[in-house]
Amino acid sequence: MRVYLPCTLPALAAAVEAGELGPVPLTGYAVTPALIEWYASGDSEELEYVALTEAARASLRMLAAGRADGVAAASRRVVVVAEVPDRSAAAGADLEERARVRLAEPIPLAKVAAVHVDDLYAVSDVEAAIAALPAADEGDDDARFTVDGAEAHELMWYATQEIPDLLDS
Template sequence: MRVYLPCTLPALARVVTVGELGPAPLTGYAVTPALTEWYASGDTEELEYVALTEAARASLRMLAADRADGLDVAARRVVIAVDVPESDVSMGAELEERARVRLAAAVPLAEIAAAHVDDLSAVEDVEAAIAALPAADGGDDDARFVVDGAEANDLLWYATQEIPELVA
């Protein structure tokens, strides 16, 4: 099963250094039965894009949390794609989002299928989205529009062997 795990560039650098993404449990996004039922007209590729987009939103929140903690992190969303046995994935009613899943174990670097990262041209939109998150969460429609604007930027695909160079 393909699972999309939200991340940041500093966290991805730790993956390269430590050799795994963790610690567990890890929250990710995947094509779940609930997502398939909700998005009845979509094919597998469209559903995977929805899961990737949900992970990118979670990455945006990770960036905002890092900034709130005083960390100077690049305003680029990161999503790590992994293929794991479905038996390693927990999903169900306790997970409030349709695509949200949990992995019970850390993911070794060797098992990462790819990384998806914002291009440098997206930084301005991602910065604006980070700044707008609190107001968007408070119900401000204009702020929600700004947050959604980050999604207008497609994430670039990086093969596993490109990850060390990406974070260098």
């Protein structure tokens, strides 16, 4: 099963150092039966994109939580794509997040297929979205528009061998 894991650049660096993504449980996003049922008209590529988008939203929240805890991180959403055995991912029952899965085992970096990261052009919009998240969660339409502005940026694709260069930039 292909799983999209929300991450940040500091967390990715820590995973590279540790040789695995963890600690568990990990939250990821995948093409689950609930997502397939809900998005009945979508093909597999569209469903994968939905899972990637959900992981990017979770990455934005990770950035915001890190900021609240005083963690300095570049305002770039990160999604790690990994191949895991189906038995490793348990789908949740949350109807709001049909693609969410929980992973009970760390993911070795050897199982990572790629990394998606915001381009540097997206940094200002991601920064604004981080600041707007609390108001967006309270229902503020202008703040929601700001958050959507970050989501309008496509994440760039990086091969696993490019991760060290990505972390050095």
